[in-house]
Amino acid sequence: MPKFETTHYTLEYPYQRTTGPVTGPFLTGLRDGKLLGIRSGSRVLCPPLEFDPDTFEELEPDFVEVGPFGTVGSWTWIAEPTRKHPFQEPFAFATIALDGADTPIVHAVKASSVDVMKRGMRVKAMYREERVGAITDVYFVPEAEAYEQKIAKGKGEVGISQHLISLDFEESFAPTRKRYLEGLARGVFIGQKSPATGKVYIPSKGYDPIERVPMSEADDVELPYTGTITSYTIITPVAYYGQKETEPYIRASVLLDGADTPLGQQDLRTISTDEIRAGMRVKAIFKPEAERDFEGIDNRWGGTGGVIDRWEPTGEPDVPFEVFSQHAY
Amino acid sequence: MASRTHGKEDIAIVAVAQTPSYRAFEETEPLLLLTLTNEILKATGLERNDVDFTIAGSCDYLSGLPFAFVSNVDGFGAWPPVYESHLEMDGAWALFEAYVRLQMGDIDTALVAGSGKSSPGRPREIFALQSNPYYLAPLGFDPISLAGMQANALIDSGKATEEDFARVVSRSRRDGLSNPYAQVAKDVSPEALLKEPYYAQPLRKHDLPPISDGASMLLLARGDRARELSDNPVWITGIDHRMESSHPGLRDLTESTSTRIAAEKLGLDGGAFDVAELMVTYSPEEIVLKNALGLTDSVRINPSGGPLCGHPVMATGLARVCEAARLIQRGEAGRALAHASSGGALQQNLLCTLQASAS
Numbered sequence: 276m277p278k279f280e281t282t283h284y285t286l287e288y289p290y291q292r293t294t295g296p297v298t299g300p301f302l303t304g305l306r307d308g309k310l311l312g313i314r315s316g317s318r319v320l321c322p323p324l325e326f327d328p329d330t331f332e333e334l335e336p337d338f339v340e341v342g343p344f345g346t347v348g349s350w351t352w353i354a355e356p357t358r359k360h361p362f363q364e365p366f367a368f369a370t371i372a373l374d375g376a377d378t379p380i381v382h383a384v385k386a387s388s389v390d391v392m393k394r395g396m397r398v399k400a401m402y403r404e405e406r407v408g409a410i411t412d413v414y415f416v417p418e419a420e421a422y423e424q425k426i427a428k429g430k431g432e433v434g435i436s437q438h439l440i441s442l443d444f445e446e447s448f449a450p451t452r453k454r455y456l457e458g459l460a461r462g463v464f465i466g467q468k469s470p471a472t473g474k475v476y477i478p479s480k481g482y483d484p485i486e487r488v489p490m491s492e493a494d495d496v497e498l499p500y501t502g503t504i505t506s507y508t509i510i511t512p513v514a515y516y517g518q519k520e521t522e523p524y525i526r527a528s529v530l531l532d533g534a535d536t537p538l539g540q541q542d543l544r545t546i547s548t549d550e551i552r553a554g555m556r557v558k559a560i561f562k563p564e565a566e567r568d569f570e571g572i573d574n575r576w577g578g579t580g581g582v583i584d585r586w587e588p589t590g591e592p593d594v595p596f597e598v599f600s601q602h603a604y
Numbered sequence: 605m606a607s608r609t610h611g612k613e614d615i616a617i618v619a620v621a622q623t624p625s626y627r628a629f630e631e632t633e634p635l636l637l638l639t640l641t642n643e644i645l646k647a648t649g650l651e652r653n654d655v656d657f658t659i660a661g662s663c664d665y666l667s668g669l670p671f672a673f674v675s676n677v678d679g680f681g682a683w684p685p686v687y688e689s690h691l692e693m694d695g696a697w698a699l700f701e702a703y704v705r706l707q708m709g710d711i712d713t714a715l716v717a718g719s720g721k722s723s724p725g726r727p728r729e730i731f732a733l734q735s736n737p738y739y740l741a742p743l744g745f746d747p748i749s750l751a752g753m754q755a756n757a758l759i760d761s762g763k764a765t766e767e768d769f770a771r772v773v774s775r776s777r778r779d780g781l782s783n784p785y786a787q788v789a790k791d792v793s794p795e796a797l798l799k800e801p802y803y804a805q806p807l808r809k810h811d812l813p814p815i816s817d818g819a820s821m822l823l824l825a826r827g828d829r830a831r832e833l834s835d836n837p838v839w840i841t842g843i844d845h846r847m848e849s850s851h852p853g854l855r856d857l858t859e860s861t862s863t864r865i866a867a868e869k870l871g872l873d874g875g876a877f878d879v880a881e882l883m884v885t886y887s888p889e890e891i892v893l894k895n896a897l898g899l900t901d902s903v904r905i906n907p908s909g910g911p912l913c914g915h916p917v918m919a920t921g922l923a924r925v926c927e928a929a930r931l932i933q934r935g936e937a938g939r940a941l942a943h944a945s946s947g948g949a950l951q952q953n954l955l956c957t958l959q960a961s962a963s
Contacts, residue, residue, distance in 0.1 A: 351806075449630060482634070
């Protein structure tokens with residue numbers, strides 16, 4: 276039987292942002308190997324902003340090339356970079372006043388050693404071989420470590436900034452969720468019965484939210500395989516990031532007999548869309564033990580993962596809506 | 605202490621509750637809140653129905669669950685429905701909203717919470733995402749890196765030394781020994797701390813807060829209702845918050861302009877407090893804040909040990925208010941200042957002044 280020690284998950288958002296009249300030309304400049312500042316009164320701001328930071332007046336897109344040399348202000352040495360940092364070996368983050376700019380840019384300095392880092396040191400902009408029109412196209416090196424680069428100009432303006440956010444999470448299963456999973460693994464539904472209200476929750480969150488009572492293993496109850504469809508929706512998938520479905524499918528809530536909360540997000544695709552209805556009686560048929568898959572069940576989402584092969588109509592008469600109206604979702 | 609943001613209604617804290625800072629709390633976030641709700645209802649003798657308004661600060665990104673804040677409502681009790689609000693901010697800003705809401709005069713009580721579980725994720729990667737999405741977030745530029753730059757700026761300007769940072773940590777971690785909510789506490793000398801290796805030079809790991817799970821909560825009440833609910837209500841005599849540019853290159857990292865402005869708006873006298881609970885998440889921030897607030901040496905800073913002993917993100921700022929209020933409740937302080945911050949290197953700052961009498 277699986278152990279259910281820790282759960283891992285990744286949250287991703289593929290952000291695409293329009294760049295606008297100021298950030299766009301700046302990112303286009305980086306792709307083409309130059310740094311642009313914007314005029315704001317007598318000052319030049321780099322990185323360029325759409326507004327004067329003091330008066331908040333909108334700025335005309337009046338750009339001026341700055342750098343490629345600059346002077347380090349404050350810095351810190353990143354001894355242990357994260358996966359999201361621009362370098363995977365130690366480097367510095369620093370404020371850099373580019374020659375010709377009045378406000379500093381915050382960026383990465385790839386120095387051979389922390390010993391060369393100091394306020395007032397001179398650095399030079401260097402460009403990545405592959406440039407996409409992003410802030411990561413450029414980085415800085417101590418002047419002594421700089422070399423000549425030939426930068427080929429790209430095509431068109433950078434109108435969209437792409438940034439894939441990808442975050443990893445890992446945690447232990449909460450004790451109640453672990454017992455629920457262990458139940459599914461051996462083919463039974465484990466819920467909890469509240470000592471305060473008598474209500475039966477599945478999967479339980481480990482407390483009764485009505486009377487605010489924490490529950491323990493002593494409150495666990497086993498529930499039957501039979502239940503009633505209390506609500507459903509037929510989903511026509513759209514092709515968003517991460518969507519694996521291509522054909523319309525049914526997601527339903529099934530209220531197990533004796534439970535007060537339904538099992539949500541049940542896959543009822545073996546029942547035809549013509550036949551399905553709220554009130555229909557069904558029975559869970561589990562997959563063979565070796566084929567049960569627990570993906571998607573964690574502390575946050577309940578559901579039954581890939582544990583149940585199908586929900587089979589029992590042929591019993593439908594349950595009237597009034598009977599389950601308080602337990603539908 | 606009249607101020608523009610001190611409303612006409614007298615508002616007091618009548619009960620406070622905190623969970624310990626856990627390295628990893630094995631149950632879910634609503635359960636953190638649920639235990640505190642029960643504790644506060646028990647302390648005040650209120651039923652859940654008697655609470656007029658609930659408001660919580662939390663961050664869905666922390667646990668990686670879109671709409672995690674909706675599940676958190678369970679922690680207040682799911683029935684009957686609550687009249688509620690939520691901020692993707694530390695609970696201290698929920699306190700501000702509740703304070704403003706009570707000024708309308710039509711309700712008497714507000715339950716204010718902050719909660720978060722940082723343990724499942726990688727906070728350094730998550731909080732890089734609160735920086736500018738075009739210029740900084742793609743670099744993974746994170747609050748620890750910015751704190752390191754702030755520390756170096758302080759050293760270069762002659763406003764602080766590494767020894768000063770070590771003294772802040774040594775005192776905080778020692779004070780944490782007597783705080784039951786502290787996660788890391790130790791009797792360690794500044795000299796010993798300075799022998800540790802750098803992590804974000806000139807900062808060492810101990811200059812950073814621990815990664816924590818936890819929650820804090822308090823009950824606010826208006827005027828006579830506060831006097832009914834508590835024999836020793838703690839009155840809020842002023843509350844204000846201000847923020848600075850999200851572009852760190854445009855800020856003088858050795859100063860906290862927003863704290864200074866908030867203090868001015870409150871007419872703050874830096875010598876007039878017995879205690880100040882400051883949200884010092886990185887040790888150099890204490891030096892910046894002490895300076896911006898004009899705190900004199902007679903003001904005891906962070907007797908709880910502060911966030912360097914436990915940093916349940918989204919609850920840390922509200923925990924400062926709870927710690928300060930508890931000292932007044934116990935009669936151990938007459939007047940206290942609580943501070944919360946948000947964003948990298950003290951980008952945004954909230955001040956709340958507390959005392960045992962309403963005026």
